[in-house]
Amino acid sequence: MELWFTEKHNEFAKMSYKINRHLYSGQSEFQRIDIFESFEFGRFLTLDGLMMMTEKDEFAYHEMLVHVPMAINPDIKKVLIVGAGDGGVVREAAKYQGIAKMDMVEIDKQVVDVCKQFLPQTASALDDARLDIFFQDGLRFIRKAEDEYDLIIVDSTDPEGPGEGLFTREFYGNCHRALRENGILVNQLGSPYYATDAAAMLRAYGKLKHVFGIHAAYQAHIPTYPSGHWMFGYCAKAHRPTDISDDWNKLGIDTKYYNTELHRGAFALPTYVKEMLG
Amino acid sequence: MELWFTEKHNEFAKMSYKINRHLYSGQSEFQRIDIFESFEFGRFLTLDGLMMMTEKDEFAYHEMLVHVPMAINPDIKKVLIVGAGDGGVVREAAKYQGIAKMDMVEIDKQVVDVCKQFLPQTASALDDARLDIFFQDGLRFIRKAEDEYDLIIVDSTDPEGPGEGLFTREFYGNCHRALRENGILVNQLGSPYYATDAAAMLRAYGKLKHVFGIHAAYQAHIPTYPSGHWMFGYCAKAHRPTDISDDWNKLGIDTKYYNTELHRGAFALPTYVKEMLG
Numbered sequence: 001m002e003l004w005f006t007e008k009h010n011e012f013a014k015m016s017y018k019i020n021r022h023l024y025s026g027q028s029e030f031q032r033i034d035i036f037e038s039f040e041f042g043r044f045l046t047l048d049g050l051m052m053m054t055e056k057d058e059f060a061y062h063e064m065l066v067h068v069p070m071a072i073n074p075d076i077k078k079v080l081i082v083g084a085g086d087g088g089v090v091r092e093a094a095k096y097q098g099i100a101k102m103d104m105v106e107i108d109k110q111v112v113d114v115c116k117q118f119l120p121q122t123a124s125a126l127d128d129a130r131l132d133i134f135f136q137d138g139l140r141f142i143r144k145a146e147d148e149y150d151l152i153i154v155d156s157t158d159p160e161g162p163g164e165g166l167f168t169r170e171f172y173g174n175c176h177r178a179l180r181e182n183g184i185l186v187n188q189l190g191s192p193y194y195a196t197d198a199a200a201m202l203r204a205y206g207k208l209k210h211v212f213g214i215h216a217a218y219q220a221h222i223p224t225y226p227s228g229h230w231m232f233g234y235c236a237k238a239h240r241p242t243d244i245s246d247d248w249n250k251l252g253i254d255t256k257y258y259n260t261e262l263h264r265g266a267f268a269l270p271t272y273v274k275e276m277l278g
Numbered sequence: 279m280e281l282w283f284t285e286k287h288n289e290f291a292k293m294s295y296k297i298n299r300h301l302y303s304g305q306s307e308f309q310r311i312d313i314f315e316s317f318e319f320g321r322f323l324t325l326d327g328l329m330m331m332t333e334k335d336e337f338a339y340h341e342m343l344v345h346v347p348m349a350i351n352p353d354i355k356k357v358l359i360v361g362a363g364d365g366g367v368v369r370e371a372a373k374y375q376g377i378a379k380m381d382m383v384e385i386d387k388q389v390v391d392v393c394k395q396f397l398p399q400t401a402s403a404l405d406d407a408r409l410d411i412f413f414q415d416g417l418r419f420i421r422k423a424e425d426e427y428d429l430i431i432v433d434s435t436d437p438e439g440p441g442e443g444l445f446t447r448e449f450y451g452n453c454h455r456a457l458r459e460n461g462i463l464v465n466q467l468g469s470p471y472y473a474t475d476a477a478a479m480l481r482a483y484g485k486l487k488h489v490f491g492i493h494a495a496y497q498a499h500i501p502t503y504p505s506g507h508w509m510f511g512y513c514a515k516a517h518r519p520t521d522i523s524d525d526w527n528k529l530g531i532d533t534k535y536y537n538t539e540l541h542r543g544a545f546a547l548p549t550y551v552k553e554m555l556g
Contacts, residue, residue: 012296012318018289040290040472057471060548193335193501194318221499221507221548223471228506229499257548265546268539270338270499 005036007051009226010194017041017054017224023118028110035118041224043119045086047111047157053086054224055121060257061188062088062122062155064220064232064266067258069151069184070096071248072239076150077101080178082138082166084155085111087123093153094125095253102131103149105142109135139165145178152179154187159200167204172211176237185235189217192273193227201231205277208233216241217277218266220257231273241267283314285329287504288472295319295332295502301396306388313396319502321397323364325389325435331364332502333399338535339466340366340400340433342498342510342544345536347429347462348374349526350517354428355379358456360416360444362433363389365401371431372403373531380409381427383420387413417443423456430457432465437478445482450489454515463513467495470551471505479509483555486511494519495555496544498535509551519545 003019017038024035034046042055053061066089070076074096081089081104093099106112112133115123125131134141138154152175156163165171166187175185189204191197209215212235222230234241242264249260269277281297295316302313312324320333331339344367348354352374359367359382371377384390390411393401403409412419416432430453434441443449444465453463467482469475487493490513500508512519520542527538547555 006294010318012316014294016284016292016294018291038290040288193499219499221471221497221505223505223507227499227501229501256550259546259549259552261546262548263546265543268537268541268543270535270540271537272534274537 005038005046007049007226010196013194015226017044024114026110026114028108030108033111033114035114042121044224045115045119050158051224052157053088053122055119057222057224058086058088058122060220060222061230062092063255063258064218065089065153065155065186065188066092067253067255068218068232068234068263068266069153069186071244071260071263072241073150073182073184074098074245074247074251078149079103080105080145080149080152082142082152082154082156083163084153086115086119087112087126089153089155090128090131091122091125094128094130096251100130102128104131104133105136105138106133107135107137137165139168139171142171142174142178145174147178147180149178150180150183152183152185154185156188158190159204167207169207169210172207176211179237182238183236184239185212185233187233189231189233191225191227191229192231192276193229197226198276202276205233208235212236214238214240216267217269219269219273220266283316283324285327285504288474291472293504295322302392304388304392306386308386311389311392313392320399322502323393323397328436329502330435331366331400333397335500335502336364336366336400338498338500339508340370341533341536342496343367343431343433343464343466344370345531345533346496346510346512346541346544347431347464349522349538349541350519351428351460351462352376352523352525352529356427357381358383358423358427358430360420360430360432360434361441362431364393364397365390365404367431367433368406368409369400369403372406372408374529378408380406382409382411383414383416384411385413385415415443417446417449420449420452420456423452425455425458427456428458428461430461430463432463434466436468437482445478445485447485447488450485454489457515460516461514462517463490463511465511467509467511469503469505469507470509470554471507475504476554480554483511486513490514492516492518494545495547497547497551498544
């Protein structure tokens with residue numbers, strides 16, 4: 001038997017994964033949720049047919065969202081996590097004893113329930129005592145917050161799709177207000193490679209630039225995302241993106257992707273990407 | 279009409295490209311050669327069905343092979359290029375007025391002829407007056423050379439396949455002898471992502487380490503290679519891999535991928551890759 005899951009990167013390119021079993025399929029109020037068991041990539045989650053994460057390389061994505069800001073300011077105490085229903089961001093953040101409180105806002109409870117059941121590697125810290133999960137729209141949740149968080153991590157679906165509101169100027173402005181004076185925001189920006197993705201990345205980054213005085217973009221290799229070339233946004237009120245604290249390496253945080261040299265390197269972008277971002 | 283070219287990355291993963299026309303197909307003494315015209319990636323070359331380069335992203339690969347060593351030692355005068363029949367390495371090297379002589383050893387004349395005809399973007403400098411092309415086995419050619427080259431660039435097919443001999447200890451040892459006292463060698467090492475590729479990369483890198491006192495690996499994003507996470511080897515007799523010359527930026531070399539910040543960043547590898555390489 002041959003069973004293949006195929007994701008179209010655009011009209012002209014597609015990636016296919018050989019599947020052993022289709023473990024779960026459900027329709028929530030917001031989206032179609034599927035879990036597959038593959039031969040090469042472990043289990044993986046798709047939302048509306050789009051690849052969200054595979055057990056083989058989710059570590060790269062989640063580590064780059066969490067450890068980049070944490071290495072800049074290991075004193076971060078209170079974190080807001082937007083989206084991230086698979087639990088990967090919480091798993092990485094939970095490694096820091098210094099983090100006292102994590103609020104997570106995920107619009108779709110069914111995603112969290114399904115990931116807890118089928119993706120234990122990724123969802124492993126969703127029962128952490130420091131975590132409160134709010135099943136709400138992130139755009140609305142953030143409107144109430146002021147001077148409250150040291151770090152906001154936006155782990156959303158793509159700029160084009162259900163996560164669209166999390167790439168608006170209103171949302172970024174509210175995040176700015178919700179952050180304390182040393183606050184940092186990171187988010188996923190998609191890929192610079194295919195024209196549609198690059199345009200969405202530029203729109204999002206353009207809005208971030210208007211809201212935050214300090215802004216930069218960084219990159220990682222994530223082979224199961226379209227093109228494998230993935231970008232993140234970094235914004236801050238005070239901390240420069242490569243001002244890494246000497247204390248980070250003393251914390252003994254276990255990582256498979258992140259290290260402080262790679263952190264610096266990740267902000268060094270290819271010329272065509274630098275030119276795109278202006 | 280739908281025409282798709284598919285490359286299997288391994289038994290469990292494959293990437294497909296929508297094709298407009300199959301421009302060329304031929305069987306040389308050494309391999310099957312095909313040129314396709316795609317919608318997203320421009321024209322592309324395959325050898326024995328494996329993706330060698332697309333017009334959309336070959337710049338990243340060729341720039342990283344050439345400009346990394348040239349930025350370390352812009353005084354490089356004589357270059358040996360092994361493989362590289364598509365002409366991309368020569369195009370980038372030809373941008374340096376300081377390079378007086380390029381020898382290129384390509385086993386398959388038919389590859390060069392086909393690329394000249396169908397891939398003018400990449401093959402554009404194959405008529406450069408400083409270039410001599412030798413249609414020979416690189417492994418044999420290098421045996422005769424001693425203290426002759428400032429730089430050797432090995433742009434071969436993969437470690438598993440027809441380019442196998444270019445990943446042997448004998449070949450690297452002969453390269454060492456062929457290099458002058460300040461000599462540098464760079465080569466493509468494949469990907470760390472899929473287990474078979476990673477094993478081949480480690481075998482090759484392990485041999486390089488035995489031959490050269492200074493050795494390192496660096497990475498780039500090349501979406502049309504399996505996993506998009508591509509590695510290169512850097513070996514030298516004297517120059518450290520990130521000792522970039524101040525003079526490079528004054529040369530005004532036009533690049534789309536390479537810049538000197540990215541150069542430093544490319545040597546900062548993910549933790550799992552660093553651990554693999556030892």
